[in-house]
Amino acid sequence: MKKTLSESHLSKPRFECRACKGKALIPVLSLAPTPPANAFLTKADLLQPEPFFPLDLDFCTQCSFVQLRDIVSPELLFRDYVYVSSTSPVFVTHFEELAKTISRRFSFIENSLIVDIGSNDGILLKPFKKLGFRVLGIDPAEKIAREATANGVETIPEFFTPALAKKILEKHGSAALITATSAFPHIDNLDEIVEGVRILLKKDGVFMVEAYYLGDLISKNLFDTIYHEHLSYFSVRTAIRLFERLDMEVFDVEKTDTHGGSLRIFAELRNGPHALQRSHIQKFLKEEMEHKLHESLTYQNFSHKILKNKVALTELLRYLKKKKKFVAGYGAPAKGTTLLTHFGIGPETLEYIVDDSHWKQGLYMPGTHIPVFSSAKLAEKNPDYILILAWNFADPIMKKLSSFKANGGKFIIPVPEPKLV
Ligand SMILES: [Zn+2]
Missing domain, CATH: 3.40.50.720 (NAD(P)-binding Rossmann-like Domain)
Known part of the structure; x- marks a missing residue:
């Protein structure tokens, strides 16, 4: 018989909206409790109890943000992470093209610092390095971080915090670009992450985030992309709201095909120099209204x-x-x-x-x-x-x-x- 554990100390429920800090949340979806989705087991592990955690989504009636209720300890989820991005050839090509497109678009000067939060094995930083930039990865998965560093992409094996941002600033200077391509929806305390970004980012720098798109999750029925690592399910509307509250501005949004449909959000420090791509943003907001993403x-x-x-x-x-x-x-x-x-x-x-x-x-x-x-x-x-x-x-x-x-x-x-x- 399968033994299960209710590991209350390994998870905690969140009753406050991550985007607007409101407390008027209502439950909208309940999936079967599951173990952490990447916690693969050895044969010996099969004899041990396996922790299962609830997998429920809440909806914020104030700002329509959708978030996972139970937050599993990031130490448990990410320290021994086994998912290595570069084993997917599709992703390798995706990130090579992304590095080229981004560096062309923003014409960062040579040798600028580019920092990737949740850099995994350096899949995005490798092509940036090839293009002549200084790169620095941050990833708490210790084994993967060590390998990335050995393979030429210096990677700090830590969670990104304001304190770490200060240390990086002192040692490497400010960053022209900070990216969080899959890590952003993994992070519970986004206030802290964005505070770190504000410390480390150059005045005219760009913070680029990728996150699964709530619009596609709903319209394509991609419920299986809901798991304990994915704490936030963004629409453009809620992303704008979050960054506004945290003293940053979203100036452009794109959609990519990654994971069945992801948002790529470009943000800058408040009153930054980047032109607001109003028509791109309006198009998303209009679609989100049409698809009723703001209704429970x-x-x-x-x-x-x-x-x-x-x-x-x-x-x-x-x-x-x-x-x-x-x-x-x-x-x-x-x-x-x-x-x-x-x-x-x-x-x-x-x-x-x-x-x-x-x-x-x-x-x-x-x-x-x-x-x-x-x-x-x-x-x-x-x-x-x-x-x-x-x-x-x-x-x-x-x-x-x-x-x-x-x-x-x-x-x-x-x-x-x-x-x-
Ligand atoms: Zn809210």
């Missing part, structure tokens, strides 16, 4: 859509099992933990999952304990169907496995509703 009813409808998704996928898998079809999973991303746990899909349905990251191979999925192997396993135990849990990489995965398809195999894309390809 929208989130109740979202909850119904998730339930429909669950029924459709689990019925499909049950039917395939009855037909004696063998189904394996492809990709063991964090969102796989949410999807499998919330839908109650375990090893009885999905005997194994393959993943290209060697960090995850040989381990077990958190919660469902499905074993993760390298893709060589597919040849050893040939599936009839492959459930693509890393659906944001569905195209490259299906291209890579074109012979599987040619031999009569089929792919299942699980969200927003199961699709057979």
Whole structure:
């Protein structure tokens, strides 16, 4: 029997809106309690109790911000982080292009300092370094930070704080660009982060943030991107509100395809020199009104859509099992933990999952304990169907496995509703 722990000291609920500090929050979505989505287990870990935490979203009736209620200790989530960005070739290209586009757009002078918060293995800083900038990474995942430094991207193995910002300022001077491409929604105390940014940023500097877009989460039913690392679900409206309160200004917003749809937010110090891209921002605000992101009813409808998704996928898998079809999973991303746990899909349905990251191979999925192997396993135990849990990489995965398809195999894309390809 699976043992679970209620580790109250490892998580705490937040009853105050992160964006506006208001306290008029209402619950809008409740997913199944799950372990931290990246807490992969060794065989020995399977015998130990596994901590499960609630996965519920609250909606701020004052500013319409959407946030996770239970905050799992960042020490638990990020110190032993195993997710290495550069194992995803799609991300490597994405960040190379991002570095080029950003440096062209803002024409930072040569040798300017660029700081990345949550820099992981230096996936964004490597291309900036190649372009002639000084780079500095900050990431609390000690092992990954050490490797990044050894590979030429100096990385401080700490959480970013105002005190650390002061230290960096003294040693390296101010930064022309500070980025937080996936870390921003991971951080509970954004006041502190932005205070650090204000200390470290040059007067004409740029703070660029990437975050999953609430608009896509809702319209595409991407509920599995909800997990304990993702504390904030931004709309443009709430992002503007947050930065205003913290003495910064959003001057431009873009959308990228990362993770099914992310926002790229450009902010500067109040009264900074960057031209306000009013038409870009207005376009988002208008769409958000049309999609009713500021109404709590929208989130109740979202909850119904998730339930429909669950029924459709689990019925499909049950039917395939009855037909004696063998189904394996492809990709063991964090969102796989949410999807499998919330839908109650375990090893009885999905005997194994393959993943290209060697960090995850040989381990077990958190919660469902499905074993993760390298893709060589597919040849050893040939599936009839492959459930693509890393659906944001569905195209490259299906291209890579074109012979599987040619031999009569089929792919299942699980969200927003199961699709057979
Ligand atoms: Zn609020």
